[in-house]
Amino acid sequence: AAARATLVSRYDDLETFDGVFNSFWGMSLEQLEMDVPQEVDDADLMDRLEEGGEDPDSAQQEDDAAEGEGDSDEPGWSPDEMLIKKDLAAMSDKEIEQARKVIAEIVNIIANRRSRRRIPENRGPEIDFRRTWRKNATMGPDGVELAKRRKRIKKTKLMVLCDVSGSMDCYSRFLIQFIYAIKREIPDVEVGVFSTRMTVISRLLKTKSVEESLSEVADEVHDWAGGTDIGSCIRDFNDVFARDMLRSKTVMMIVSDGWDRGDTGLMRQEMERLRRRVHKLMWLNPLLGSPGYQPLCLGMKTALPYLDYFMAAHNLESLIELAKTLRSVWR
Known part of the structure; x- marks a missing residue:
């Protein structure tokens, strides 16, 4: 009843809403799984950097492209892994250029720490229900406009x-x-x-x-x-x-x-x-x-x-x- 009162603005839409509501909440967990874009997990990115800085998807594409080219006598690790562990004082100019890309990812993680506090964001990944309610309380029966939010970025001294x-x-x-x-x-x-x-x-x-x-x-x-x-x-x-x-x-x-x-x-x-x-x-x-x-x-x-x-x-x-x-x- 609460959902009908807050989410439906026209009487003619009640029957449609009831059908969609019952259909959705009657699904199993497996049926509810959707391909929703997720924010990049910083911990996963750190682990990936430690393992050599490769994106799993791009690594798989490279493996697929290399398939059928024959066996290799090269070591079983990537140059990126060697770069991660190489002493900074021993790096060549080319390796320093490669290292700058890794540094950019590391620094991005340091700089963009997400706090528990949320801030308004038009294209944020979360619905701000409180702002949505306030925003639509004065709008008439023509529709519902969703307010979004995202986690605030911390900046520390x-x-x-x-x-x-x-x-x-x-x-x-x-x-x-x-x-x-x-x-x-x-x-x-x-x-x-x-x-x-x-x-x-x-x-x-x-x-x-x-x-x-x-x-x-x-x-x-x-x-x-x-x-x-x-x-x-x-x-x-x-x-x-x-x-x-x-x-x-x-x-x-x-x-x-x-x-x-x-x-x-x-x-x-x-x-x-x-x-x-x-x-x-x-x-x-x-x-x-x-x-x-x-x-x-x-x-x-x-x-x-x-x-x-x-x-x-x-x-x-x-x-x-x-x-x-x-x-x-x-x-």
Whole structure:
């Protein structure tokens, strides 16, 4: 009775409505299965990236096309799988171009986190029954206009500090490209680089291409590939930039191998100050991906007690793990 009262606006349509209603609710679950487009599941996409970045449908098409071409002596894995696990420092220019495509997918997942809250959307995948009711309450008997909604996209504050000293040079140029991609997708991201001093480069990552951005960063950062004084650089950040750039829900990410020539006492003091200002403090170390690595250098040992997450950042696989971790942190 409630459905007839709310969904049917003309008396002449009641008989038709009753027939459709009874027919629909009399179906079995198997009969109700329909081919409805589904949103891409981010977890499935992450798994696919880890397995080599291939779309199952496209992979099947390639298999079908290759059928009948004879046996191959090639290994039983795809180049994409090798790319995912390859050390960033060992990638060729061609592999870096391929890696950028994987990074784009990773960053898209980081940037487009769906919250439980819904917002109005004309072409959204869900019917907003409350808005539909209100919208049609004043419309007359000529029809029902459905209001739609979708899950709101969360945008969380992220602060990234990347070590560009000499010991990090083979990784920092690629990781800056990763950070550039994040900055392009998430406006509320601040980025700094450091070696012997701190330089905020957020505005330089707003240019049209990654090549232009890297060129401008290289011109701006005069101590690129120099020595390392982490404690002094973090002090500069705390004193000059932190008040304007950090919030209670900010996730701070430091990218560094931890090699440091500065004062460990100063570094300890500034790491403690920094930890109090942020929601979570993450440290990405490319060396952590090396077999048998132990954080024995003074800078890394000094930082460890203040970290919520200590993660590798030496290949695409480690960046996929970072994306998963960020999603859990922001949940």
